[in-house]
Amino acid sequence: MSMIQVSHLTFAYEGSYDNVFEDVSFTLDTDWRLGLTGRNGRGKTTLLKLLMGQYEYVGTISAQVEFDYFPFSVEHPEYLTMDVIEEFYPDYVDWELRRELSLLQVSEDVLYRPFDSLSNGEQTKVMLAALFLKENHFLLIDEPTNHLDREARELVSQYLKTKSGFILVSHDRAFLDTSVDHILSINKTNIEIQQGTFSDWWEGKQRQDQYELAENEKLKKDIKRLAQAAERTNKWSHEVEKTKNGTLNSGSKVDKGYVGHKAAKMMKRSKSLENRQQAAMEEKSALLKNIESSENLKLSQLTYHKTQLAELDRVSIYYGDKPVCTDVSFTIEKGERIALSGRNGSGKSSLLKLLVGEDPPTYTGTFRIGSQLKISYVSQDTSHLQGTLTEYANAYGVEESLFKAILRKLDFARIQFEKDISSYSGGQKKKVLLARSLCEEVHLHVWDEPLNFIDVLSRMQIEQLLLEYNPTMVFVEHDREFCRRMATKIVQL
Incomplete structure (x- = not known):
């Protein structure tokens, strides 16, 4: 056991007048399984990178352990996976690596495949296995769940429960509850540490x-x-x-x-x-310095003239000659909140694209959708976001004042309105997509992993919105607690 001591830490990004951290002090035990939580834009990833020594700062950070960051950079993704691991950790012991992969239910044959041929979930597990091979290293694990389906999340959370010595950034409540024994919360004006799970911290x-x-x-x-x-x-x-x-x-x-x-x-x-x-x-x-604002959101969905909005009957989707899902049948009725569930690669996103008509995939079977049905689509991808919020609102034809009001309720500071969207954090970019969708006057909302990078308090606001207004929607989301509370029907692929 050793300690990580942070004393009088002050940091601001170059060119910014706003401090991300100001005179912050705290102490961590290297044996803890620590969950890091806080609103989007509060500096969770920044704190991890400060611990890694990637930025200059005022104050002191002292530790008797070395830090490793997940996900680590892979310079040659075309190399075999075993060679990628050897580049990262040349002294690893082969049987120990195979033991860790076995615990994560990863087949050993991935070692003999190019790293970039692995699925995102497989890459996540391989990286975690490699990181936990090192001794006297404290791991900084940043959003590992974003590329994991629900089954993989449960497996990885159980794996982390057997380990110690890490900080975990995740907004999945069930994942945090299983994985951690302490919570470090970045509040409005300070940083606090509490023993227990996320649920213990939230109750307190x-x-x-x-x-x-x-x-x-x-x-x-x-x-x-x-x-x-x-x-x-x-x-x-x-x-x-x-x-x-x-x-x-x-x-x-x-x-x-x-x-x-x-x-x-x-x-x-x-x-x-x-x-x-x-x-x-x-x-x-x-x-009231640390009261978090979480005002209610509002949604005004259009009423469709029929009870049934769409129907899929024995639909199979193909990419080339390869089927990604087969014989899928379900209807979308007014007021339903349908969760598509299944492993990564089972065709969930492809079905959503078929519904919205965006780069529609090749399919067989029967697909019927209501005439003049208006749909709002939130994709996983935020890489295209750039320009000002005003320009973005105008491009999508949504009311700018309402759009910005929703972002304010999702904890956007007014100073963010002046910045280019491309400079936002991952969670803030996702909130831009969600705020735009909530502003659009449509009959159906189709959301593909809308909560990736979104902080817990904002997730709770969105849950409250959906329960209050009961919109018709189809969504893919791996947050177990969100699906349990939100889905009126689950389509298992």
Whole structure:
């Protein structure tokens, strides 16, 4: 056991006036299985790269272990997988590697295939196996689930449960709950560490938030009372001041000195109340420093004139002569939220492309879709995103103010609106696609892995939206908890 000590860490990207981290200090145990969570854009990947020494920073990071980052860079993906591993770790022991691959249910024949011929899921498992071969190394595992289907996620989470000494960035709640024993959360104003699973941390955060909100209500009432008292006292002092130049009922002159003293005394009391009010307001501001905004989203889906929107009857999809799925049959009825489920490569994305007519694949069987049916499609790919949010909204014909309002509710800072979309984090880019889709007036939403890179709080907002508005949709998503809560029907491929 050894410690990783971060002291007074301050960092900002070159050319930026905003610090990602400011005077942050914390200590980590290298035996922990640590989950790293926080809103998109808070600096999770940045923190991992700072630990790797890739950026210059103010403060100190001290550790008696070396850091390795997942996914590591592969210079020659055309090499055989065993050669790629040897380039990364020349001293690996062959039987130990085969043991790790066996634990991850990866066939040994992948070692004799070119690395770039492996599926994304196989590449993920091979990289993890290689990383865990090294001793006295602390692993920084960044979003390993993005290329794993649901079955593979469960397998990898069980694998990580048997290991120790890593930081894991993932927004999949079930995956985190199985894999980690501590949570490091990047909040609005600080970094906190708590023992337990993600669910333990979330339960504690909700309790803390409720306490802070209750205290906030008390403060608001106190501020209102102080404001009313200050207003009354101020009014009285002005009334008394007016009498300085008047006369008493008996006709005698007013004692201006006495009246002025009394008015000044009341004015002083008024100022004291105002100061107390201001102090209470500042206390309120400090109290709510880590309350996360998660306002409700809104969706206005068009009503289709028929109950059934589309039908697939014994549909098989082909790429060349090779079938990717066969004899798929299901209907899409109004109000259904249909989850397509299956291993990577089972044809889920191909079916979605058939539905939306985007580069439609070759198929056999019967496919019927309603006339004049309007569809909003969210693809996995965000690489095409560039330009300003205004330009993007105009290109898709969505209302700019609504589009930006949704992004604000998904925790976009206003300063992000001025930046080019290409500079956004992976999660922020995915939110752009989702916000645009929520703005579009359509009959059907088709989403392909919409939650990749999306932070947990935003996932919960989207869940709440779908449960409240009950839109008709077909989606592919490997987040087990999201599918459990959202799907009204599952089509297994």
